[in-house]
Amino acid sequence: MYSSELIKGTLKTIVLNLLKEQGRMYGYEITQRVKDLTNGKIQITEGALYPTLHSLEKSGELETEKEYLGKRVRKYYTLTEQGQTTASQKVNELTEFMQTMKFLLDLDPQLGNA
Amino acid sequence: MYSSELIKGTLKTIVLNLLKEQGRMYGYEITQRVKDLTNGKIQITEGALYPTLHSLEKSGELETEKEYLGKRVRKYYTLTEQGQTTASQKVNELTEFMQTMKFLLDLDPQLGNA
DNA sequence: TTGTATACATAAGATTGTTATGTATATTTG
DNA sequence: CAAATATACATAACAATCTTATGTATACAA
Numbered sequence: 001m002y003s004s005e006l007i008k009g010t011l012k013t014i015v016l017n018l019l020k021e022q023g024r025m026y027g028y029e030i031t032q033r034v035k036d037l038t039n040g041k042i043q044i045t046e047g048a049l050y051p052t053l054h055s056l057e058k059s060g061e062l063e064t065e066k067e068y069l070g071k072r073v074r075k076y077y078t079l080t081e082q083g084q085t086t087a088s089q090k091v092n093e094l095t096e097f098m099q100t101m102k103f104l105l106d107l108d109p110q111l112g113n114a
Numbered sequence: 115m116y117s118s119e120l121i122k123g124t125l126k127t128i129v130l131n132l133l134k135e136q137g138r139m140y141g142y143e144i145t146q147r148v149k150d151l152t153n154g155k156i157q158i159t160e161g162a163l164y165p166t167l168h169s170l171e172k173s174g175e176l177e178t179e180k181e182y183l184g185k186r187v188r189k190y191y192t193l194t195e196q197g198q199t200t201a202s203q204k205v206n207e208l209t210e211f212m213q214t215m216k217f218l219l220d221l222d223p224q225l226g227n228a
Numbered sequence: 229t230t231g232t233a234t235a236c237a238t239a240a241g242a243t244t245g246t247t248a249t250g251t252a253t254a255t256t257t258g
Numbered sequence: 259c260a261a262a263t264a265t266a267c268a269t270a271a272c273a274a275t276c277t278t279a280t281g282t283a284t285a286c287a288a
Contacts, residue, residue, distance in 0.1 A: 011245085052244085071252085071254095
């Protein structure tokens with residue numbers, strides 16, 4: 001598990017990117033998928049995820065449809081067109097940021113990028 | 115300039131690493147060095163830096179000596195032994211986190227690490 | 229002499245996470 | 259079958275950490 005400060009600021013990007021690749025997911029599924037994909041190293045808490053999903057929906061990046069499994073409810077999220085654009089931008093920004101950080105930490109001196 | 119959320123959680127690592135490489139720096143110098151090294155893409159604000167330096171000093175990672183240039187004061191920071199250990203740990207953690215994030219964002223599918 | 233740079237510091241406010249709690253159904257296990 | 263665990267949503271109190279604004283003070287450039 002990584003110290004939680006690191007995850008700050010990347011959560012929206014993770015969610016948007018996952019939805020871009022998977023097409024349609026519900027909240028709980030996102031937490032499990034991220035946990036699986038990272039061998040438990042990144043664990044999104046529900047207290048962080050649900051407010052983030054609501055916020056992304058409010059700002060027009062996501063739309064929802066409810067589905068009923070027997071009596072239980074699931075809220076599926078999909079990217080809007082705007083959300084697709086935002087997803088790409090966020091991923092690009094994070095990628096560039098990580099390259100800059102690598103350079104700053106002298107981990108990839110040969111790259112010479114900044 | 116990167117959106118500021120991304121910098122959250124990496125500031126301590128940046129500072130500790132810089133001091134590890136440079137040996138001795140003062141606050142303002144750190145802001146300028148980071149700005150230069152990243153072509154202005156990462157700009158540490160003083161409102162973020164000084165509290166961080168004070169916190170790192172309080173927790174025993176840094177020690178200070180004052181220097182006077184005429185009438186002006188400068189506070190030079192150096193890593194303690196504990197600070198050197200912390201610096202390495204933080205850099206390692208951030209590096210691993212970035213690899214995990216890369217994998218999660220599917221930027222390096224061939225690596226297969228997580 | 230006025231603006232910009234250097235150099236420190238702190239406080240109010242915003243953002244975004246953790247931890248705790250709540251509700252409710254479904255499934256597994258002793 | 260009862261109890262624990264997993265699924266699935268949600269929100270609130272609290273904490274950490276950043277931005278923005280403000281303050282003090284000296285040095286230098288236009």
